[in-house]
Amino acid sequence: MPPSADPTVSVTLAEIARIAGVGRAAVSNWRRRHDSFPAPVGGTDTSPQFALSQVEEWLRRQGKLDEVGSRERLWPEFEALGDRDAMGRAIAVAGARLARLTDKEAGPDDSAGWLPGGTDLSDAQRSLVERAVGLAKKHGARDTFDFLLGRWLDTHVRQINVTPSPLAALMAEVAELSRGGEAGDVGTVLDPACGTGGLLLAAARQWAGTADVPASGAPLRLLGQDVDATQAALAAVRLLLAGRSPERESAWGVDVRAGNTLRADPHPDVRADVVLCNPPFNERDWGYEELATDARWTYGLPPRTEPELAWTQHALSRLAPGGTAVLLLPPGVASRRAGRRVRAGLLRSGVLRAVVALPPGSAPPHSVALHLWVLRAPAEGGTDAGAGVLLVDAADVQQEPSGGTQRAGRAAIDWPLLHRRVVSAVQELRTIQTTQTGQAPQTAQTTPAAPAGNADGDRPADHAVVPVIDLLDEEVDLTPARHVPKKATSANLGLRRSWNRFGTLLHELRDLTATLSALELSGEEPAGQGTVTVGDLLRAGALTMRAGQQPADGVVRTGDAPDDAVRVLTVADVLAGGRSSGWLTAPDASAGENAGGLTLTAPGEVVVVGAHRAFGAWVETDAPTVLGSQLYALRADPALLDPWFLAGCLRAPANARQAGTHASTSSRIDVRRLQVLRLPLDEQRRYGEAFRRLTAFERSLREAGTIGGKLVDGLTDGIAAGRLPGNRP
Incomplete structure (x- = not known):
């Protein structure tokens, strides 16, 4: 049996999932279903902390933990050292010992005496070094060190400058x-x-x-x-x-x-x-x-x-x-x-x-x-x-x-x-x-x-x-x-690409224009049609609503992201055109969602912006996305509501005017007061298709405006440089 974990070391739900080799949702389910699951020893209601020793014992009794050592079980104990340098020094000494495993058995600690800064360690650090050396005999010296180094760099990403x-x-x-x-x-x-x-x-x-x-x-x-x-x-x-x-x-x-x-x-x-x-x-x-x-x-x-x-x-x-x-x-x-x-x-x-x-x-x-x-x-x-x-x-x-x-x-x-x-x-x-x-x-x-x-x-x-x-x-x-x-060939290439894309957009806009212009809107609202508020739909169970939350400090990252990164969307991002400036790793996003501290969207949900200056609603097609404050995720019962119909009704400018609080210069929208037409499901789908085409029209129109501006700038530069045909001496 592996050495027992330090009773003072605590772990999150996400770390428990990694230790057990399961998804975060599975751990949440264990916690709800099993009264014997360890009680939290710290943290908050949304991000509880559990004693690692108690978690290991519970997992072992449930047959959900291998008796052979695990790197995932070891890392929380490195984190428990607290200090960045204490963690890093222990990893370095462990690595120096592991270097000898490539050709022979690990030697004593003084075999790492050549390390910059020496090898003076506390008893807790030495214990972790020994456990890392033991684990390397199963996982390999290089893989074990790379795992520990990678976790250390991820933990202190804001303090350490790494060249990609x-x-x-x-x-x-x-x-x-x-x-x-x-x-x-x-x-x-x-x-x-x-x-x-x-x-x-x-x-x-x-x-x-x-x-x-x-x-x-x-x-x-x-x-x-x-x-x-x-x-x-x-x-x-x-x-x-x-x-x-x-x-x-x-x-x-x-x-x-x-x-x-x-x-x-x-x-x-x-x-x-x-x-x-x-x-x-x-x-x-x-x-x-x-x-x-x-x-x-x-x-x-x-x-x-x-x-x-x-x-x-x-x-x-x-x-x-x-x-x-x-x-x-x-x-x-x-x-x-x-x-x-x-x-x-x-x-x-x-x-x-x-x-x-x-x-x-x-x-x-x-x-x-x-x-x-x-x-x-x-x-x-x-x-x-x-x-x-x-x-x-x-x-x-x-x-x-x-x-x-x-x-x-x-x-x-x-x-x-x-x-x-x-x-x-x-x-x-x-x-x-x-x-x-x-x-x-x-x-x-x-x-x-x-x-x-x-x-x-x-x-x-x-x-x-x-x-x-x-x-x-x-x-x-x-x-x-x-x-x-800028070379003439490069400029011409850029202009040619822009003209090609602009032509494609014009073709799309012509098709959408023909469809949308054919819609004949009646001069009066149909009698007895009526509306229902989002609040009423929530109470009736036709909708569920989750409010976005601000991620914890230090969790959101910027710059290059892995393919499975989860973007973070805020009101500021919506105002800037919808491009997010931050992202979370997939494990951090899942852990935050399971702990109740993050709101992640799912495909087909309707996202609503509750800030008046950036008000909007759309059907989520780029899930998952972490929603910041003043953004809401609405999930419709497909047997009662069509999501495109719902999003189209909610985003109407008249809806924002009647549901706005107008309490300050930063007016907010009371999402529960937004109104939706009362229509049968088949009729909702007909309306939803019209809203879908209107959304595509808006997107193409905006992109055409952006590309058109680039074309004007590029042509202006070229003409001002005297590059019109026949304008050479």
């Missing part, structure tokens, strides 16, 4: 293309702000193959450092486990240290072939005063307000001659006035090779369109000015809406397309540098034709190789969008 794996892979490939050498030439990769090691892991996959493919030649050296000792320890273990297997000791060497990179670099003598880095943003206390005379500031003293330029020069100082660095930086670094002198120094020396504008959502902070800076250290014997600076504007590379709309909360980045565009632009720069024989730097105003079979959307991003002299003006602004004009 697609972006990390792109940065590694851009570094390889910018070097111009062979993959085997890379012997050392450094990340001076490595966090949990995502960029170094991408480097390992780029230059040493995956963990399942042995590296050829000398092992790659992965060097990292981070001011956060816990993250440094986790990175070290993560990289070590990823490179080990029973067949070999390691596919690459790992040396990750804890330390303040700018103030006291743990790797002062390293000269790496490649530096990959996602440095901390807007770090004001980076050591401006004490580092004013530092030898690393070859290209100018970084201003106090420009810590990113300090990281840029640090990366250059740690490169071997001809080495390449790729950094992820906020867009302001390219244009802020305070940093123009350093930017000019980087340009004059020829070390700045490219600036790539990424689309918003590529990495935290997700609301900002971050930049990639590509730098190359001078080769031995002098400067290497190259062919100019490649500026790539890929900020618009996002997933195309499907059917004119894009599901809110879903991943907005089309990573394969972004990868193709950026890589194609970097490859073109490499070609220019290779073939150039003394000519002046040239602007790349055209791009290679897409290979046969590629969609038009596979064309390279708009980019240009801009001569350094053109950038050395008063501002030294390196923002790609300021220097890369």
